Amino acid sequence: MKPPARLLDDPALAPELRADLERTAATPYAYDAAAGFAALHAAMGALQAGGTSGTAVASEAGAQAAGPAASAAAPAAGGGGGANAAAAGVKSASWFASAGGKLALAVTSAAAVAVSVIAWPRPTPQHAPPRAAVETRPSPPAPARPAVTPAPDRDTTQREETAQTPAPAGDAIDAELARIRARAERAGNSDADAALRREIADLGRIKALLESDPEQAYRLAQTGHREHRRGMLRHEREGLAVLALWNLDRRGEAEARTRAFLARYPKSPLRAEVERRSQAAQRRGAPESR
């Protein structure tokens, strides 16, 4: 059988398509390899130290065993099947936990979660890499300001809507943290709440380090993105990461992340602060130093 020729080798290929494919092939995805390597190193160290069965392998094995049309909630059949079902279940459980127990997902993935509970006694995926690194962090500092009056409990959509409420730029971060913290305080003691509390605590650390040690703040924000992979506070964490980049004078990255942040979270309470830093740097025509 004759191997096919690549489209790019076809002289009859439309010029526009050729150009599109060439540009695609030549443009790498913007991946932070340094941060990824650090996370991988930590995760591999944790695996070696723990000597536990890796979810990643089971997940991959499960994915391999399951066909494309297989249900994520397929019942376990023997040990291998258990890994298979657990692979789907772990992800569902992880998302379920971080979503604060939203019932909508529970309906669709309840079977998978149930199977994973049986086949997978540890609810936290072991491949969440940065946990080991997080253990070395300093204890969480108290928030810089006392919590503001808690807003009524509301879902994410409502939070986005109320985010339009104008607030002094300097208070935006604290106000947002306080509001999230207040929401968690009213929550119960489920795993989902524990995950949210951890995420909030991490956010507090990032905020506390923003001015004194922006490099560490940025590193924690990046780690947090990976650790809280289904977390609810990615938006807030990303805002702090952008501010840390401005504080680090990493102008190119800061500008790019600022554009992305403002486009993705146009109603963010951190918008004013992010814009202020960006505009200040532009006015000066040089990296902003704080």
Next chain:
Amino acid sequence: MKQVGSGRELESDGRLDAQALFRAHAPFVASFLHRLGTPPADVDDLVQEVFLVAHRKGGYVPGAALPRTWLAAIAVRIARASHRVRSRRSETADDALLQLAVAAAGPEETLQTRRSLARVQRALDALDIEHRAAFVLFEIEGESCDSIASSFEVPVGTVYSRLHHARKRFLDAYAALAPGEDTQAAPRRRLAEGT
């Protein structure tokens, strides 16, 4: 047993451990996962999973499959599982485009690149994951059919067949894009339409 960070990442028999693989191929894996349709918010996590699987498998062993296609096969399995259980489909192609801002060159070149990537990505969206993987590896990454077949543990004829169908679907989808269309607006339209 080799220790993490020991620096002994390349064994005498040519095996590559996960860290060596990561150093050499992490950007490729990230690009590949993204082109498979993984939302940018999930790419970092899935890259980690790919290399952890590689680590648990004992690293790459030289054979008919090359390291990149070997990693790609792992990535496809993980991405497939991730797609199956993912509930948050709200990540948009705009996110992916915004990622490119990091690597921006001149404004005109950046704009052209963004549009090209958006068009290709939208056409790739018409493919299922097996066809998409074969197309991306062969047409965009330039991998050989033999290596793809070995990595995915399928006959090379299956790869040819997948490529044939993938090309047809890709070209049909590409042709359906309006010429010169502002492809940055299209994903937003899709979002607004709830698709």
